[in-house]
Amino acid sequence: MMRSLYSAITGLRNHQTAMDVIGNNIANVNTSGYKRERASFATMLGQASQGASAPSMTNPADITTTTVGGTNGITIGLGSVLGSVDKIMTQGSSSYTGKPTDMMIQGEGMFVVEVGTSTYYTRTGNFDLDENGMVVDSNTGAKVQGYLNTGFASPTAYPANLTLPASLSDITINRGDTYTLGGVAYTLDSYGIDSKGVVTGVFTDASGNSISREMYQIALATFNNTNGLNYEGNNFYTESNNSGDANLGVAGSAEKGDIMTGYLEMSNVDLSQEFTDMIVTQRGFQANSRVITVSDSLLEELINLKRS
Incomplete structure:
Protein backbone atom coordinates (compact mmCIF):
# COMPACT_ATOMS: atom_id res chain seq x y z
CA MET A 1 0.00 0.00 0.00
CA MET A 2 1.08 3.59 -0.58
CA ARG A 3 2.83 5.32 2.31
CA SER A 4 0.95 8.52 1.54
CA LEU A 5 -2.30 6.92 2.71
CA TYR A 6 -0.98 6.22 6.18
CA SER A 7 0.88 9.53 6.40
CA ALA A 8 -2.34 11.37 5.60
CA ILE A 9 -4.20 9.36 8.24
CA THR A 10 -1.78 10.57 10.92
CA GLY A 11 -2.36 14.12 9.68
CA LEU A 12 -6.13 13.69 9.94
CA ARG A 13 -5.88 12.29 13.45
CA ASN A 14 -3.61 15.10 14.66
CA HIS A 15 -5.75 17.83 13.14
CA GLN A 16 -8.79 16.30 14.81
CA THR A 17 -6.96 16.57 18.14
CA ALA A 18 -5.96 20.15 17.38
CA MET A 19 -9.62 20.98 16.67
CA ASP A 20 -10.58 19.38 19.99
CA VAL A 21 -8.12 21.69 21.76
CA ILE A 22 -9.42 24.74 19.90
CA GLY A 23 -13.03 23.79 20.68
CA ASN A 24 -12.20 23.47 24.37
CA ASN A 25 -10.53 26.89 24.35
CA ILE A 26 -13.54 28.52 22.74
CA ALA A 27 -15.93 26.73 25.13
CA ASN A 28 -13.99 28.28 28.04
CA VAL A 29 -13.70 31.79 26.61
CA ASN A 30 -15.74 33.12 29.56
CA THR A 31 -14.41 30.74 32.24
CA SER A 32 -12.63 32.82 34.86
CA GLY A 33 -8.99 31.88 35.33
CA TYR A 34 -8.93 29.48 32.36
CA LYS A 35 -5.61 29.15 30.51
CA ARG A 36 -5.73 28.35 26.80
CA GLU A 37 -3.98 25.31 25.35
CA ARG A 38 -2.09 24.81 22.11
CA ALA A 39 -1.50 21.58 20.17
CA SER A 40 1.92 21.11 18.56
CA PHE A 41 2.89 18.47 16.00
CA ALA A 42 6.16 16.63 15.41
CA THR A 43 7.44 14.56 12.49
CA MET A 44 7.17 10.80 12.72
CA LEU A 45 10.25 8.62 12.29
CA GLY A 46 11.13 8.47 8.58
CA GLN A 47 11.99 5.45 6.45
CA ALA A 48 15.53 5.62 5.05
CA SER A 49 15.89 4.36 1.49
CA GLN A 50 19.48 5.46 0.98
CA GLY A 51 22.21 6.29 3.43
CA ALA A 52 24.63 9.18 3.14
CA SER A 53 28.06 8.52 1.58
CA ALA A 54 31.34 10.29 2.26
CA PRO A 55 33.57 11.72 -0.50
CA SER A 56 35.99 9.23 -2.09
CA MET A 57 39.63 10.37 -1.86
CA THR A 58 42.87 8.66 -2.88
CA ASN A 59 44.60 10.51 -0.03
CA PRO A 60 42.27 11.24 2.94
CA ALA A 61 44.73 13.82 4.27
CA ASP A 62 44.48 15.86 1.05
CA ILE A 63 41.01 17.00 -0.04
CA THR A 64 42.38 17.88 -3.50
CA THR A 65 42.60 14.14 -4.22
CA THR A 66 38.82 13.73 -4.09
CA THR A 67 37.58 11.62 -6.96
CA VAL A 68 33.88 11.42 -6.08
CA GLY A 69 31.93 13.81 -3.89
CA GLY A 70 29.71 12.77 -1.00
CA THR A 71 25.98 12.25 -1.35
CA ASN A 72 23.15 12.93 1.07
CA GLY A 73 20.90 10.23 2.44
CA ILE A 74 17.28 9.83 1.38
CA THR A 75 14.58 9.52 4.02
CA ILE A 76 10.87 9.42 3.32
CA GLY A 77 8.66 10.70 6.12
CA LEU A 78 5.85 8.57 7.50
CA GLY A 79 3.56 11.29 8.78
CA SER A 80 3.22 13.31 11.96
CA VAL A 81 2.54 12.74 15.63
CA LEU A 82 1.07 14.89 18.39
CA GLY A 83 4.14 16.48 19.98
CA SER A 84 2.53 18.23 22.94
CA VAL A 85 -0.48 20.12 24.22
CA ASP A 86 0.96 23.17 25.93
CA LYS A 87 -0.74 25.37 28.51
CA ILE A 88 -0.35 29.08 27.82
CA MET A 89 -0.21 30.51 31.36
CA THR A 90 -0.25 34.20 30.46
CA GLN A 91 -2.18 36.76 32.50
CA GLY A 92 -5.87 37.11 31.70
CA SER A 93 -7.74 40.41 31.75
CA MET A 266 -10.84 36.25 33.00
CA SER A 267 -9.85 33.57 30.51
CA ASN A 268 -6.78 34.36 28.40
CA VAL A 269 -8.44 32.89 25.30
CA ASP A 270 -8.16 35.26 22.30
CA LEU A 271 -11.05 34.51 19.95
CA SER A 272 -9.30 36.06 16.95
CA GLN A 273 -6.35 33.72 17.52
CA GLU A 274 -8.63 30.72 18.00
CA PHE A 275 -10.61 31.42 14.83
CA THR A 276 -7.38 31.81 12.86
CA ASP A 277 -6.08 28.53 14.27
CA MET A 278 -9.43 26.95 13.41
CA ILE A 279 -9.09 27.99 9.75
CA VAL A 280 -5.52 26.66 9.55
CA THR A 281 -6.56 23.40 11.20
CA GLN A 282 -9.55 23.01 8.90
CA ARG A 283 -7.37 23.53 5.80
CA GLY A 284 -4.82 21.06 7.13
CA PHE A 285 -7.55 18.47 7.62
CA GLN A 286 -8.89 19.10 4.12
CA ALA A 287 -5.41 18.81 2.59
CA ASN A 288 -4.79 15.46 4.30
CA SER A 289 -8.21 14.27 3.16
CA ARG A 290 -7.26 15.23 -0.37
CA VAL A 291 -4.04 13.20 -0.14
CA ILE A 292 -6.11 10.12 0.76
CA THR A 293 -8.46 10.76 -2.18
CA VAL A 294 -5.59 11.16 -4.68
CA SER A 295 -3.76 8.11 -3.31
CA ASP A 296 -6.95 6.11 -3.74
CA SER A 297 -7.17 7.29 -7.35
CA LEU A 298 -3.61 6.16 -8.02
CA LEU A 299 -4.35 2.72 -6.56
CA GLU A 300 -7.46 2.53 -8.73
CA GLU A 301 -5.34 3.23 -11.82
CA LEU A 302 -3.01 0.38 -10.87
CA ILE A 303 -5.97 -1.98 -10.51
CA ASN A 304 -7.35 -0.88 -13.87
CA LEU A 305 -4.05 -1.79 -15.59
CA LYS A 306 -5.07 -5.44 -15.39
CA ARG A 307 -8.42 -4.77 -17.03
CA SER A 308 -6.88 -2.90 -19.91
Whole structure:
Protein backbone atom coordinates (compact mmCIF):
# COMPACT_ATOMS: atom_id res chain seq x y z
CA MET A 1 0.00 0.00 0.00
CA MET A 2 1.08 3.59 -0.58
CA ARG A 3 2.83 5.32 2.31
CA SER A 4 0.95 8.52 1.54
CA LEU A 5 -2.30 6.92 2.71
CA TYR A 6 -0.98 6.22 6.18
CA SER A 7 0.88 9.53 6.40
CA ALA A 8 -2.34 11.37 5.60
CA ILE A 9 -4.20 9.36 8.24
CA THR A 10 -1.78 10.57 10.92
CA GLY A 11 -2.36 14.12 9.68
CA LEU A 12 -6.13 13.69 9.94
CA ARG A 13 -5.88 12.29 13.45
CA ASN A 14 -3.61 15.10 14.66
CA HIS A 15 -5.75 17.83 13.14
CA GLN A 16 -8.79 16.30 14.81
CA THR A 17 -6.96 16.57 18.14
CA ALA A 18 -5.96 20.15 17.38
CA MET A 19 -9.62 20.98 16.67
CA ASP A 20 -10.58 19.38 19.99
CA VAL A 21 -8.12 21.69 21.76
CA ILE A 22 -9.42 24.74 19.90
CA GLY A 23 -13.03 23.79 20.68
CA ASN A 24 -12.20 23.47 24.37
CA ASN A 25 -10.53 26.89 24.35
CA ILE A 26 -13.54 28.52 22.74
CA ALA A 27 -15.93 26.73 25.13
CA ASN A 28 -13.99 28.28 28.04
CA VAL A 29 -13.70 31.79 26.61
CA ASN A 30 -15.74 33.12 29.56
CA THR A 31 -14.41 30.74 32.24
CA SER A 32 -12.63 32.82 34.86
CA GLY A 33 -8.99 31.88 35.33
CA TYR A 34 -8.93 29.48 32.36
CA LYS A 35 -5.61 29.15 30.51
CA ARG A 36 -5.73 28.35 26.80
CA GLU A 37 -3.98 25.31 25.35
CA ARG A 38 -2.09 24.81 22.11
CA ALA A 39 -1.50 21.58 20.17
CA SER A 40 1.92 21.11 18.56
CA PHE A 41 2.89 18.47 16.00
CA ALA A 42 6.16 16.63 15.41
CA THR A 43 7.44 14.56 12.49
CA MET A 44 7.17 10.80 12.72
CA LEU A 45 10.25 8.62 12.29
CA GLY A 46 11.13 8.47 8.58
CA GLN A 47 11.99 5.45 6.45
CA ALA A 48 15.53 5.62 5.05
CA SER A 49 15.89 4.36 1.49
CA GLN A 50 19.48 5.46 0.98
CA GLY A 51 22.21 6.29 3.43
CA ALA A 52 24.63 9.18 3.14
CA SER A 53 28.06 8.52 1.58
CA ALA A 54 31.34 10.29 2.26
CA PRO A 55 33.57 11.72 -0.50
CA SER A 56 35.99 9.23 -2.09
CA MET A 57 39.63 10.37 -1.86
CA THR A 58 42.87 8.66 -2.88
CA ASN A 59 44.60 10.51 -0.03
CA PRO A 60 42.27 11.24 2.94
CA ALA A 61 44.73 13.82 4.27
CA ASP A 62 44.48 15.86 1.05
CA ILE A 63 41.01 17.00 -0.04
CA THR A 64 42.38 17.88 -3.50
CA THR A 65 42.60 14.14 -4.22
CA THR A 66 38.82 13.73 -4.09
CA THR A 67 37.58 11.62 -6.96
CA VAL A 68 33.88 11.42 -6.08
CA GLY A 69 31.93 13.81 -3.89
CA GLY A 70 29.71 12.77 -1.00
CA THR A 71 25.98 12.25 -1.35
CA ASN A 72 23.15 12.93 1.07
CA GLY A 73 20.90 10.23 2.44
CA ILE A 74 17.28 9.83 1.38
CA THR A 75 14.58 9.52 4.02
CA ILE A 76 10.87 9.42 3.32
CA GLY A 77 8.66 10.70 6.12
CA LEU A 78 5.85 8.57 7.50
CA GLY A 79 3.56 11.29 8.78
CA SER A 80 3.22 13.31 11.96
CA VAL A 81 2.54 12.74 15.63
CA LEU A 82 1.07 14.89 18.39
CA GLY A 83 4.14 16.48 19.98
CA SER A 84 2.53 18.23 22.94
CA VAL A 85 -0.48 20.12 24.22
CA ASP A 86 0.96 23.17 25.93
CA LYS A 87 -0.74 25.37 28.51
CA ILE A 88 -0.35 29.08 27.82
CA MET A 89 -0.21 30.51 31.36
CA THR A 90 -0.25 34.20 30.46
CA GLN A 91 -2.18 36.76 32.50
CA GLY A 92 -5.87 37.11 31.70
CA SER A 93 -7.74 40.41 31.75
CA SER A 94 -9.50 41.62 34.90
CA SER A 95 -13.23 41.74 35.48
CA TYR A 96 -14.61 43.97 38.24
CA THR A 97 -17.22 42.28 40.44
CA GLY A 98 -17.22 44.40 43.59
CA LYS A 99 -17.57 41.27 45.71
CA PRO A 100 -15.10 41.55 48.63
CA THR A 101 -14.23 37.84 48.60
CA ASP A 102 -13.46 37.75 44.86
CA MET A 103 -9.71 37.89 44.30
CA MET A 104 -7.38 38.14 41.34
CA ILE A 105 -3.61 37.64 41.27
CA GLN A 106 -1.83 40.39 39.35
CA GLY A 107 1.38 38.63 38.36
CA GLU A 108 2.79 35.22 39.21
CA GLY A 109 1.33 32.78 41.70
CA MET A 110 -1.65 30.54 42.36
CA PHE A 111 -4.10 30.27 45.23
CA VAL A 112 -3.83 27.18 47.45
CA VAL A 113 -7.00 25.24 48.27
CA GLU A 114 -7.70 21.96 50.00
CA VAL A 115 -10.36 19.30 49.51
CA GLY A 116 -10.05 16.76 52.30
CA THR A 117 -6.38 15.80 52.39
CA SER A 118 -5.73 16.83 48.77
CA THR A 119 -4.07 20.13 47.88
CA TYR A 120 -4.87 21.97 44.66
CA TYR A 121 -3.72 25.21 43.04
CA THR A 122 -5.83 27.64 41.05
CA ARG A 123 -5.80 31.05 39.41
CA THR A 124 -9.54 31.46 39.92
CA GLY A 125 -10.35 33.57 42.98
CA ASN A 126 -14.11 33.04 42.94
CA PHE A 127 -14.33 32.72 46.73
CA ASP A 128 -17.09 33.07 49.30
CA LEU A 129 -17.83 32.48 52.99
CA ASP A 130 -19.73 29.35 54.03
CA GLU A 131 -22.09 29.13 57.01
CA ASN A 132 -19.14 28.64 59.36
CA GLY A 133 -17.36 31.74 58.04
CA MET A 134 -14.74 29.67 56.22
CA VAL A 135 -13.35 31.12 52.97
CA VAL A 136 -14.08 28.54 50.26
CA ASP A 137 -14.14 28.18 46.50
CA SER A 138 -17.69 28.98 45.39
CA ASN A 139 -17.82 26.19 42.80
CA THR A 140 -16.44 23.26 44.79
CA GLY A 141 -16.35 24.25 48.47
CA ALA A 142 -12.57 23.75 48.52
CA LYS A 143 -11.04 25.52 51.54
CA VAL A 144 -8.76 28.46 50.78
CA GLN A 145 -5.45 28.24 52.60
CA GLY A 146 -3.50 30.97 54.35
CA TYR A 147 -1.33 31.79 57.35
CA LEU A 148 -2.97 32.41 60.72
CA ASN A 149 -1.48 35.38 62.57
CA THR A 150 0.56 33.77 65.34
CA GLY A 151 -1.15 34.41 68.66
CA PHE A 152 -4.50 35.33 67.13
CA ALA A 153 -6.03 32.10 68.43
CA SER A 154 -5.25 33.20 72.00
CA PRO A 155 -8.41 34.09 73.94
CA THR A 156 -6.84 37.08 75.67
CA ALA A 157 -4.43 38.89 73.37
CA TYR A 158 -4.08 39.56 69.66
CA PRO A 159 -0.89 41.08 68.25
CA ALA A 160 -1.26 44.19 66.14
CA ASN A 161 1.54 43.15 63.79
CA LEU A 162 1.30 40.10 61.57
CA THR A 163 3.54 37.17 62.49
CA LEU A 164 3.23 34.13 60.25
CA PRO A 165 3.71 30.46 61.17
CA ALA A 166 5.39 27.88 58.95
CA SER A 167 2.27 25.85 58.19
CA LEU A 168 -0.94 26.72 56.36
CA SER A 169 -4.42 26.73 57.86
CA ASP A 170 -8.03 27.33 56.87
CA ILE A 171 -9.22 30.94 56.83
CA THR A 172 -12.26 31.59 59.00
CA ILE A 173 -13.99 34.97 59.29
CA ASN A 174 -16.95 34.81 61.64
CA ARG A 175 -18.54 38.24 61.82
CA GLY A 176 -20.39 38.66 65.08
CA ASP A 177 -18.07 36.39 67.08
CA THR A 178 -16.81 37.79 70.38
CA TYR A 179 -13.09 38.03 71.20
CA THR A 180 -11.37 39.22 74.37
CA LEU A 181 -8.61 41.83 74.21
CA GLY A 182 -7.14 43.28 77.40
CA GLY A 183 -10.08 42.00 79.39
CA VAL A 184 -12.59 43.76 77.11
CA ALA A 185 -15.01 41.85 74.89
CA TYR A 186 -14.85 42.82 71.22
CA THR A 187 -17.08 41.68 68.37
CA LEU A 188 -15.76 41.13 64.86
CA ASP A 189 -17.74 43.73 62.98
CA SER A 190 -16.17 43.72 59.49
CA TYR A 191 -13.04 42.77 57.60
CA GLY A 192 -10.94 43.77 54.62
CA ILE A 193 -8.32 42.14 52.38
CA ASP A 194 -5.43 44.23 51.04
CA SER A 195 -3.11 43.77 48.04
CA LYS A 196 -0.79 41.50 50.04
CA GLY A 197 -3.65 39.19 50.97
CA VAL A 198 -3.72 40.31 54.61
CA VAL A 199 -7.16 39.81 56.19
CA THR A 200 -7.69 42.59 58.71
CA GLY A 201 -10.62 42.41 61.12
CA VAL A 202 -12.34 45.43 62.65
CA PHE A 203 -13.48 44.71 66.23
CA THR A 204 -15.99 46.79 68.22
CA ASP A 205 -16.69 46.72 71.98
CA ALA A 206 -19.96 47.45 73.76
CA SER A 207 -19.11 51.16 73.97
CA GLY A 208 -18.60 51.45 70.23
CA ASN A 209 -14.81 51.64 70.39
CA SER A 210 -13.12 49.96 67.42
CA ILE A 211 -9.72 48.37 66.92
CA SER A 212 -8.26 46.51 63.96
CA ARG A 213 -6.12 43.40 64.01
CA GLU A 214 -4.45 41.42 61.20
CA MET A 215 -5.96 37.94 61.32
CA TYR A 216 -4.68 35.97 58.31
CA GLN A 217 -2.60 36.30 55.16
CA ILE A 218 -3.63 34.41 52.04
CA ALA A 219 -1.05 31.93 50.74
CA LEU A 220 0.21 31.86 47.14
CA ALA A 221 2.27 29.20 45.39
CA THR A 222 4.69 29.41 42.47
CA PHE A 223 6.39 26.64 40.48
CA ASN A 224 9.58 26.38 38.45
CA ASN A 225 7.50 25.07 35.53
CA THR A 226 3.90 26.20 35.78
CA ASN A 227 3.16 24.73 32.34
CA GLY A 228 3.98 21.29 33.74
CA LEU A 229 1.11 21.25 36.25
CA ASN A 230 -1.58 18.59 35.89
CA TYR A 231 -5.03 19.97 35.07
CA GLU A 232 -7.68 18.40 37.31
CA GLY A 233 -10.86 20.21 36.23
CA ASN A 234 -12.75 22.93 38.12
CA ASN A 235 -9.81 25.24 37.26
CA PHE A 236 -7.67 23.22 39.69
CA TYR A 237 -4.09 22.08 39.11
CA THR A 238 -1.85 19.65 40.95
CA GLU A 239 1.89 19.12 41.03
CA SER A 240 3.44 16.81 38.44
CA ASN A 241 6.84 15.21 37.98
CA ASN A 242 7.85 18.13 35.75
CA SER A 243 6.27 21.10 37.54
CA GLY A 244 8.57 21.18 40.54
CA ASP A 245 7.44 21.48 44.13
CA ALA A 246 5.19 24.32 45.23
CA ASN A 247 7.07 27.35 46.51
CA LEU A 248 4.69 28.66 49.16
CA GLY A 249 4.64 32.23 50.38
CA VAL A 250 2.57 35.40 50.34
CA ALA A 251 1.73 38.07 47.79
CA GLY A 252 4.49 40.52 46.93
CA SER A 253 7.33 38.19 47.96
CA ALA A 254 9.63 35.84 46.00
CA GLU A 255 8.29 36.86 42.56
CA LYS A 256 4.68 36.40 43.63
CA GLY A 257 2.16 38.94 42.39
CA ASP A 258 -0.25 41.16 44.29
CA ILE A 259 -3.88 40.36 45.07
CA MET A 260 -6.71 42.52 43.74
CA THR A 261 -9.95 42.14 45.70
CA GLY A 262 -13.30 42.67 44.02
CA TYR A 263 -11.90 41.40 40.71
CA LEU A 264 -11.73 38.07 38.89
CA GLU A 265 -9.17 37.05 36.30
CA MET A 266 -10.84 36.25 33.00
CA SER A 267 -9.85 33.57 30.51
CA ASN A 268 -6.78 34.36 28.40
CA VAL A 269 -8.44 32.89 25.30
CA ASP A 270 -8.16 35.26 22.30
CA LEU A 271 -11.05 34.51 19.95
CA SER A 272 -9.30 36.06 16.95
CA GLN A 273 -6.35 33.72 17.52
CA GLU A 274 -8.63 30.72 18.00
CA PHE A 275 -10.61 31.42 14.83
CA THR A 276 -7.38 31.81 12.86
CA ASP A 277 -6.08 28.53 14.27
CA MET A 278 -9.43 26.95 13.41
CA ILE A 279 -9.09 27.99 9.75
CA VAL A 280 -5.52 26.66 9.55
CA THR A 281 -6.56 23.40 11.20
CA GLN A 282 -9.55 23.01 8.90
CA ARG A 283 -7.37 23.53 5.80
CA GLY A 284 -4.82 21.06 7.13
CA PHE A 285 -7.55 18.47 7.62
CA GLN A 286 -8.89 19.10 4.12
CA ALA A 287 -5.41 18.81 2.59
CA ASN A 288 -4.79 15.46 4.30
CA SER A 289 -8.21 14.27 3.16
CA ARG A 290 -7.26 15.23 -0.37
CA VAL A 291 -4.04 13.20 -0.14
CA ILE A 292 -6.11 10.12 0.76
CA THR A 293 -8.46 10.76 -2.18
CA VAL A 294 -5.59 11.16 -4.68
CA SER A 295 -3.76 8.11 -3.31
CA ASP A 296 -6.95 6.11 -3.74
CA SER A 297 -7.17 7.29 -7.35
CA LEU A 298 -3.61 6.16 -8.02
CA LEU A 299 -4.35 2.72 -6.56
CA GLU A 300 -7.46 2.53 -8.73
CA GLU A 301 -5.34 3.23 -11.82
CA LEU A 302 -3.01 0.38 -10.87
CA ILE A 303 -5.97 -1.98 -10.51
CA ASN A 304 -7.35 -0.88 -13.87
CA LEU A 305 -4.05 -1.79 -15.59
CA LYS A 306 -5.07 -5.44 -15.39
CA ARG A 307 -8.42 -4.77 -17.03
CA SER A 308 -6.88 -2.90 -19.91
